[in-house]
Amino acid sequence: MKLDASQRIPAMLSFIQAADRGSFAAAARALHISAAAVSKNVAGLEQTLGVRLMNRSTRSLQLTSEGQTFLENARAAIDALDHAVESVSRQHAEVEGQVRISTGNAFGQHYLLPLLPKLRQRHPGLRLAIDFDDHRIDMVRDGYDLALRGGMIEDSSIISRAVCPLHTILAAAPSYLEQHGVPQQISDLDHHKQIAVRFLNGKMTTWNLKLRQGEINRPYPREPDLTVSAPESAVQAAVMGLGIAQVAVHHSWRYLRDNKLKIVLGTFHEAGNRQMVLQYPHRALIAPRVKATVDFLLEELAQTESLHVPLASLAAFHA
Known part of the structure; x- marks a missing residue:
């Protein structure tokens, strides 16, 4: 059964929601209709178009190449329709x-x-x-x-x-640098205390150090003296003079301005993107x-x- 004009928008919405949410059941919950209705809408859309838009099993949905193309166009069509409605009703919306x-x-x-x-x-x-x-x-x-x-x-x-x-920087407290010296090159880090961040998922944040050829080298921190699970804790540890840490600029900005942190190896460190x-x-x-x-x-x-x-x-x- 092919869809007439009045059925196409509900069918497109069913298809978009099923593609976004990964199942007819989840799409049905979002649209407040039955899963059977979603399935019927998508099937009618495919029959009208003459192509299969998605392959489905009992556990998953997978868009075909035609389905991916249609998804992009369907979003644009619904966006345009809703923009027309929104432009009139927005001024009255609470x-x-x-x-x-x-x-x-x-x-x-x-x-x-x-x-x-x-x-x-x-x-x-x-x-x-x-x-x-x-x-x-x-x-x-x-x-x-x-x-x-x-x-x-x-x-x-x-x-x-x-x-x-x-952006990130390498930073340490002035008191730490007075006691241990300021590193002048990457290899000097081997003689400094290093503060590492290892998230609870086990992933450790590596330091973005630039080689002379312009490549990014990430071997540090090596055998850190302190490991914490939150980036903001690394900032606090550096402020307390516990070592050198790679920290985010937005976390460390106030400490830089208050002279509680200093940037080290600035020419060897990549701020990131x-x-x-x-x-x-x-x-x-x-x-x-x-x-x-x-x-x-x-x-x-x-x-x-x-x-x-x-x-x-x-x-x-x-x-």
């Missing part, structure tokens, strides 16, 4: 309801939480549910509206908006409560000094 946010522990505590009073003052109808968790998440599966995460994630169902660069991004599921129509939160966070975080320190300005803080 910014209210719950916004569920996932964020890393350190960034959330230091940068997100302080913004909440101003956000609530601007939009008193918002209710916020925030999970502070450094583990990898699946936004669609786990039901989050927004996430603040480090690194660009390539996922067609996720939109990523850049918040700030996540990772970013903090604000992410939200690719939806044709973003709820006013979500869009208002996105706009507010991007605006406020863009004005936060420690998140946007120019690399050139760090030269003043070298040991």
Whole structure:
């Protein structure tokens, strides 16, 4: 049975949700219809198009190449339709309801939480549910509206908006450097106490050291004297004079300004190209409560000094 014009939009929505969520059952829950209805909609869409859009088994769905192409075009079509509706109704929409946010522990505590009073003052109808968790998440599966995460994630169902660069430096306390000396080349690190970060998943963060040929070498830290599971703890340990640590500029900026940390081996260290991004599921129509939160966070975080320190300005803080 081929679909008439009135059936095509429900069928496209069923297909998009099934592709994003990985099953007809999950799509059905999102659309508040039965799994059988989702299956019927997708089958009718395939019959109308004359191609198979996805291969399905009892456990998984896999898009065909034609399905992947159609998914991109279907998103654009639904986006255009919803934009037309949204442009008329947005001015009457109320910014209210719950916004569920996932964020890393350190960034959330230091940068997100302080913004909440101003956000609530601007939009008193918002209710916020925030999970502070450094583990990898699946936004669609786990039901989050927004996430603040480090690194660009390539996922067609996720939109990523850049918040700030996540540059790193090697740093130590002046008191430590007075006692142990300032390293002048990479090999000097073998004679210094090193502070490492090993996350709870067992992965250790390596130091981005540049070889003379311009290549990036990552052998350090070697046999660290102290290992911690959180980057912000490495900053605190360095401030206390326990050794040299690779730390994020935004975590260490206030200590650099207060002369509690100094940058070492600046010419041998690569700042990196990772970013903090604000992410939200690719939806044709973003709820006013979500869009208002996105706009507010991007605006406020863009004005936060420690998140946007120019690399050139760090030269003043070298040991």
